[in-house]
Amino acid sequence: MDDGHEIGRRLREIRSWRQLSIRAVAELSGLSWGYLAKIERGEKPVTKRSVLDALARSLRVSPTELTGQPYPPSDPPSSDAHAAVAGVETALAEYELGTDPEVTPRPWPELVAALRHLNEVVRARADYAEQGTIVPGLLAELHATYVRDPRRRREALVGLLHAYHAAAVLTRNQGVRGLPLLAVRLAQTVAEELGDPAWLGVTAWMRGHVCGHLTRRLAYQLSVRAADELRPHLAESNAAQVYGMLQLNAALACAAQGRAEETRAHLAEAEDVAARLPEHRENFGYLYFGPDNVGVWRVSLATELGEGPKVAELARGVRPEAIPAAARQAMFYSDLGRALVAERATREEGIRALVKAESIAPQRVRHNVFVRETVANLLTTARRDAGGRELRGLAWRMGVAPTG
Template identity: 45%
Template sequence: MDIEDAHIGRRLREVRSWRRLSLTAVAGLAGITPAYLSMLERGLRPVARRQTLESLAQALRVSPAELTGRPWDQPTSRGSEAHPDLVALAASLDAFELGDDPGGEVRDWPAVAADVDRLVHLMQITADYVTQGEMLPGLLRELHALYLRDPQHRPDVLLALTRCYSSATWVAKILGSDGLTLMAAIRAQQCADELGSSPWSGYTTWLRGVTTGSLNRAKQYERAVAKADTLVSGLDDPEVVQAYGQLHLSAALAAAAQDDRDTAMTHLGEADAVAGRLDTEVGDFAQVWFGRTNVGIWRTTLGLEFGDGAKVAEDARSVHIDTIPSPARRAVFFANVGRALLSDKKSTASGLNLVLKAEQLAPQHIRGDVFLREAVADLLRQARRDAGGRDLRGLAWRMGIAPTG
């Protein structure tokens, strides 16, 4: 059975052909064997690690996003509805500058602030990227106008702009636009720097790293470590502690994506140690939920990246996931553990149940997860068409994966 949308493999073959490069040449540049690359291109093996995807993108001289496709390319993905809003968001990011009044009527600050709170909820709690994309152009215009017209609320407006550009970063990331992701992340950093807040500056550096890090993992690592070092003197402030911890988690991910386990574990250990300074298991700064539980969630992510398989699910048992207030964050955890279980035939059913649970909590995020789509496509490929199970086939269809033949 072939999978119509073994899309990373198909794109690998298309780009390699366009570059007029042989299997041997690309495999050598990416640090894998030609036989393994051939299996990836034919959809016989899934791309399961960031390091593999990013090494192949570098070998082919394209962005990783060029190999993973766009949500609106998939007929069953709700991301297709967001394409026009992504275009409007791009126009907003280009048009609005801090200190320029975009003109037009603007609501009073309390009304705008209420919508910003709703946007943050959509970003950090429900992971509804389509609705965020609809809201952002209008909110950004109003906030840039209020920054000049309402000096009394300027610090509040700057923080709101930081949150809105953070939202724009995630919208662009999930909907598949590296250029917009980077632009929005830089705008968020600029607003945080203008705000003059150390923890928010740390947060936006973390944000840029985890959303655009695939463009340059070495730079992600460098930025995270450098910013964390500037926060050391303020670790008596719980908000600084949380920003500092998140930066070390970003550094750990950057190291893992470069296949450097020792360095990744060192930064994970530092994040775990600093989490012990908090009075609660889960912090609330910037709603990134840093704390001992979040460190455990990131441990599962790193375990997946290093191909630890069943050990990921074993480590996950000690994570108190119910302490995380965000259904979307819990969904990422369930999806990661589920993906680890899917890699073993003995635990496939348990893994699929966890993935379906994750999808219920944050459907847009889970259906757009590149590595999860690869795992589901691989599972569908292994099953006979009529024996794959209704749940598996339904999930695959919702992700834009369709069996043929």
């Protein structure tokens, strides 16, 4: 176990390696040196993307160099998820569209069932350990089907897009560098072969999503450009759903840069599109885009903008349980919790929200850097009678050692 203040330790180490004073880093990042000193001492958490991005830019490192990801596994499922990454990496390196991987694929109905299980069961419950077990074999079988069965070529391409999306999500949320972008690049090749504007939009959304922590500017440009390309197709429900998700991606990129007005403009556009969707529609790309998902993102964006307990007002009426995706539900409660613990009056309510998030999607929440920073800070500042038992249990399961 560590004490949870990974960013503070890494900031001090990298700053020393760069031979920069804390005042120099403050000037480069636009943050006060007093605030940075508190981060280094573990007295202040880093719970906003904008702060993490500013520190990474000033030190000329990837944000993952500051977060220390991937974290050492603290429980069997996390260990299994980490171990599964090796198989995914091999599959991403080995298989190429149009090249026969020389495996014998299952009959097509069985592959369809396997894809449905991946998307509707495994990914829905954010089980990265099982995802990592399933994805390599599916990639091999789908590539083989694409080469050998011309009748199933289009369906195999769509299946590959789902499998590559799962690979990108798994590796990104395990904090593995390089592999998420490789998975997205391979998915982009598949989408180009497919030639469907909506699927091309999905791969643009995926790329913006996985590269956002590296460069908010690029994530924003990718999202806006892809959304503009989908405008002529908005009468189609599938394209409209992707367009809405791209608007949410653009909103997050703006929020991480502190551009509140633009954040709200992109969020409003997504809300408008969601309101106009037909009631009965395909859940295209398993993006779960709709009014409920926009409500979840509204809470996340307000948390990123630092709106604190006001986020609780925005959360009223949001139905995260209406989205059959554990990761999306968990992010709602973790972002709500991070916002509520900012004030003493709502701290206990915030801790309960964090615990609920972890119970919904433990593999997702335990590796979220902002949740870890929040929990570590609570351990050093909150009184033991303020959610103490729940907080210490959460910290223990995350591998963050309670102090004091």
